[in-house]
Amino acid sequence: MVVDDHPMWRDGVSRDLDAAGFEVVATADGVQAAARRAAATSPDVVLMDMQLLDGNGAEATAAVLEVAPDAHVLVLSASSERDDVLEAVKAGASGYLVKSASSAELIDAVTATAAGQAVFTPGLAGLVLGEYRRMSTAPAPADGPALPTLTERETEVLRLVAKGLTARQIGTRLNLSHRTVENHVQSTLRKLQLANRVELARYAIEQGLD
Structure with missing residues (x-):
């Protein structure tokens, strides 16, 4: 499932995933829509933007995992701000990729996320590790x-x-x-x-x- 409030970006990512052999079972543009569609489709992987129509990606991540606990959430966001990254991970996201990633990097990240691996844009992994160490x-x-x-x-x-x-x-x-x-x-x-x-x-x- 692809969750993003920009239709062109959402459609483009969906096409890339389709072309790579993935099945996009749903798309959504906000927290409520993401929760409803995740409950209906039980996606294996959810690509999650941080800025949504009715909230943020962390809220949507928590809402999705509540109705589809076996899903793996991979954030795909333009923001690499520390607070955004940590908020997403604490909400249950398995990884965090910035939108400057290439299509090939995105496909690799989705594949790894589906396999239960934690995927982070280089530089962000250390930030998350440091926070876990502090906690x-x-x-x-x-x-x-x-x-x-x-x-x-x-x-x-x-x-x-x-x-x-x-x-x-x-x-x-x-x-x-x-x-x-x-x-x-x-x-x-x-x-x-x-x-x-x-x-x-x-x-x-x-x-x-x-």
Whole structure:
């Protein structure tokens, strides 16, 4: 689903996604319309603008996830302001891309978002990681449960997941195959009892692994 208050931009992005093989199940221009159409269509990925007719992208993100909790929201906005980025992520957005991104970058980002990865325009990932670190400074209780033991390679992969790298980028960085990286990610998810890469990235940040 594509949510944007500019019809030409909304239609253009929809055409790009159609051409790349995605099915655009709905479009919307505001918070209320986005919630109604998400409830009706249960989209896998929602491309979300930050400036909408009747509110902002953070409000729309929260409204969409309330009626379609399995959706992944990727913000696509002209704004790269810190407050906009953090507000969107705190509302539940999986990633944030600025509109200066190319069509190829957008298609890659939608594909990664659908797979549960956190996608951010370079420069914005560090901003979000820093905020999560700030929010996660409370010390764990001394008598709390011991953290699961990860291998050195799993920890290395986890650190790169926290930086927002895709499995292919991690494979290139560590000289591993894409499949091997995926295996490490899945093993780590099982050990930590986490659902997806977004939760994995947040865990890594909380543990100071970024």
